[in-house]
Amino acid sequence: MGTEDETVSMMNAGIERMVPIAHQMGVRFVEVARGNVTAEVPAEGNTNHVGTVYAGVLFTVAEILGGAMAMASFDPARYYPIVKDLQIKFRRPAATAVRATTTLGEDAIAKAAADAERDGKADFVLDAELTDAAGTVVATSHGIYQLRAHGN
Amino acid sequence: MGTEDETVSMMNAGIERMVPIAHQMGVRFVEVARGNVTAEVPAEGNTNHVGTVYAGVLFTVAEILGGAMAMASFDPARYYPIVKDLQIKFRRPAATAVRATTTLGEDAIAKAAADAERDGKADFVLDAELTDAAGTVVATSHGIYQLRAHGN
Numbered sequence: 131m132g133t134e135d136e137t138v139s140m141m142n143a144g145i146e147r148m149v150p151i152a153h154q155m156g157v158r159f160v161e162v163a164r165g166n167v168t169a170e171v172p173a174e175g176n177t178n179h180v181g182t183v184y185a186g187v188l189f190t191v192a193e194i195l196g197g198a199m200a201m202a203s204f205d206p207a208r209y210y211p212i213v214k215d216l217q218i219k220f221r222r223p224a225a226t227a228v229r230a231t232t233t234l235g236e237d238a239i240a241k242a243a244a245d246a247e248r249d250g251k252a253d254f255v256l257d258a259e260l261t262d263a264a265g266t267v268v269a270t271s272h273g274i275y276q277l278r279a280h281g282n
Numbered sequence: 283m284g285t286e287d288e289t290v291s292m293m294n295a296g297i298e299r300m301v302p303i304a305h306q307m308g309v310r311f312v313e314v315a316r317g318n319v320t321a322e323v324p325a326e327g328n329t330n331h332v333g334t335v336y337a338g339v340l341f342t343v344a345e346i347l348g349g350a351m352a353m354a355s356f357d358p359a360r361y362y363p364i365v366k367d368l369q370i371k372f373r374r375p376a377a378t379a380v381r382a383t384t385t386l387g388e389d390a391i392a393k394a395a396a397d398a399e400r401d402g403k404a405d406f407v408l409d410a411e412l413t414d415a416a417g418t419v420v421a422t423s424h425g426i427y428q429l430r431a432h433g434n
Contacts, residue, residue: 218368
């Protein structure tokens with residue numbers, strides 16, 4: 131558990147340094163482990179014209195899972211992640227803080243690791259669920275990410 | 283042209299008041315007219331872990347077109363817009379300011395207006411193209427929005 135908490139702290143420091151606009155939204159990771167990532171974002175300062183959490187903020191808390199998943203599930207000394215394509219479906223308005231969570235199975239991790247070893251790059255797919263403070267699903271996302279070998 | 287400039291100014295004031303995080307990104311409209319909307323966002327402050335414009339910022343400059351399109355093409359005294367579903371495909375990294383532009387044809391405007399008149403709500407679809415300062419397409423988006431009668 132000590133290691134997991136350190137990973138979360140490191141990834142949250144990474145948001146602040148590397149994706150400042152997500153840090154400004156208040157996006158932070160709450161779990162970062164091989165195959166499992168959860169992030170959250172507050173409603174305060176992030177609302178839209180109807181007083182609920184803005185779509186771009188929901189996108190961000192979902193999209194950012196991919197970076198942490200790549201860091202936690204593959205070798206960050208060898209690969210960095212990019213996002214290729216993301217679809218987000220808005221189900222319900224969110225009036226509270228929102229949590230986004232996703233998983234990547236061991237088979238999918240093994241396949242992407244093998245692809246990246248062979249090709250210097252590899253796609254992986256994340257389906258995320260976004261819930262409000264009451265546990266209601268407010269959005270779902272489907273993202274295609276790519277691992278790339280450094281220098282590629 | 284005077285009217286069009288006033289619409290742009292009004293919509294930019296609207297971003298600041300209604301979607302503060304988009305205002306913080308520096309998102310602003312450059313054209314807002316019936317059937318035609320263009321917005322842009324700077325690269326400064328909006329970068330990611332590889333130094334290019336963060337995906338959530340590209341999402342925002344694309345997504346926000348729908349609100350302005352609704353205001354400019356339908357009756358804002360009767361309807362407000364929401365976004366239901368948006369897919370964004372990232373084609374190239376963007377290292378400069380990015381412009382997002384979309385159009386909605388007269389037939390599509392007429393159909394949505396008739397649907398909204400009849401049902402109190404109506405979907406409309408926007409395909410947007412995002413280009414960098416050199417005119418290179420950095421992303422494309424496909425969004426489904428809904429007009430809703432106030433009070434619905």
